[in-house]
Amino acid sequence: MKNNILPALRMSLVLILVLAVAYPALMWGIAQLSPNQGKGEIVTYQGKKYYSNVGQKFDNDNYFWSRPSAVDYNAAGSGASNKGATNPEYLKEVEARIANFQKHNPGIAKQEIPVDMITASGSGLDPHISVKAAEVQAKRIASLRQLSETKVLDLIKTETEKPALGLFGPEKINVLKLNIALDQLH
The missing domain is CATH 1.10.287 (Helix Hairpins)
Known part of the structure; x- marks a missing residue:
């Protein structure tokens, strides 16, 4: 012993x-x-402070939308829905997100919608979207803001963050920073 x-x-x-x-x-x-x-990185815009490393809710058609959040962007309690990919409730939720995205982005086929625009991240607080997720929203934003689509796509390229050390992770875009840059185009 x-x-x-x-x-x-x-x-x-x-x-x-x-x-x-x-x-x-x-x-x-x-x-x-x-x-x-x-x-964390604090961004001050129009007198307000925001944490750029925590997802913010953007669902206005004049802005790039954020990735959906299972916790409604509440940084005090991050988390996922914990529903499996075959759960009927979860599938209804995803189908509703697809329908809503297509309603606000006419002409985008279901298979063209990036997965990060219809599924929440594991934390529910992901501040980034993929480059493709931003690009599929460019037409809507350009139209509503009376900008050329090329100008919006150029802004996306400018705001794209490269992988860490050029190796780790995909290219991504911080939605908060992108929307602030979008406001500053005017």
């Missing part, structure tokens, strides 16, 4: 020190080196 308990206690102590002290201290130190000391 003594041969098992003492090594287990030592291992527990080592893991507590590594996982509960050293690792959090290392992460805190790295955060202090980042812009805004790990508190």
Whole structure:
């Protein structure tokens, strides 16, 4: 018994020190080196402050829409719906999102709608959409804002974020920053 308990206690102590002290201290130190000391990127626009790393709700036709959120963009409680891809309730929800997207973006076929425009992210707080998701909305926005579609597509290219270190992740667009840039076109 003594041969098992003492090594287990030592291992527990080592893991507590590594996982509960050293690792959090290392992460805190790295955060202090980042812009805004790990508190997120704050964007000030028209006198209001927004966190650009937390999804914002944009569903006005004059703006690029955000990715749907299962938690209604509530940063206090992130999460997903936890419904499987074959759940009838979930399928109705996705079909309703498809119908709504097509209603507001006429001429876009069902198969042309990017998946990030009809499904929520795992956290419900994703601030980004894919480049394709922005491009399929360009015609609607150009028409409503009386801009050329080319000008809107150029703005999308300008606001596209490249993968980290050119390798990790896809190209993406921060919806908040894109919509602020869109407002500043006028």
